[in-house]
Ligand code: SF4
């Protein structure tokens with residue numbers, strides 16, 4: 496992997512070919528906010544909070560820093576009026592799901608996002624997919640899955656698998672930027688596990 500020099504926020508940054516803009520920025524202690532990114536997991540590009548301006552060969556576009564690969568002479572702006580406006584809008588939309596999440600509140604303060612801009616959603620899952628992907632990629636258990644579509648989309652535990660796998664794991668809990676994951680687990684536990692225990696007992 497060869498070395499690449501790019502420019503981030505006016506600073507010359509050295510990166511390796513194949514790195515993302517987010518990784519290059521991090522190596523230079525330049526902060527880009529993220530919600531769906533986790534170094535243990537494959538890049539996902541779901542939340543778009545990491546949007547930055549990338550200028551190459553005289554053309555500027557908005558890209559997700561967690562997905563966009565570095566290239567020689569790339570010019571990246573991690574803060575600009577446009578970038579901040581996009582992040583503010585994304586946060587306002589997500590705050591409709593999770594107005595009480597500490598992480599969301601911190602970000603909202605930084606970008607001046609109004610938690611009441613959009614009507615409150617009944618689900619406080621922000622669909623970052625961290626729980627689903629951690630369970631699939633790291634634990635290889637696939638206990639959590641996305642269900643439903645559009646505004647109703649959220650995550651769910653698969654009760655039969657959760658009953659076997661989750662009780663001594665719960666490693667996904669700290670990854671959730673809202674409290675939805677724990678709530679979903681406890682709901683699954685309350686509704687499904689007693690039945691499963693009864694079924695198991697009946698079969699024995
Ligand atoms: S439950 Fe939490 S970690 Fe899982 S997708 Fe929703 S917000 Fe993300």
Ligand code: FES
Pocket residue numbers: 528529530531532539540541542543544545546559560561562
């Ligand atoms: S952190 Fe890049 S899209 Fe979510």
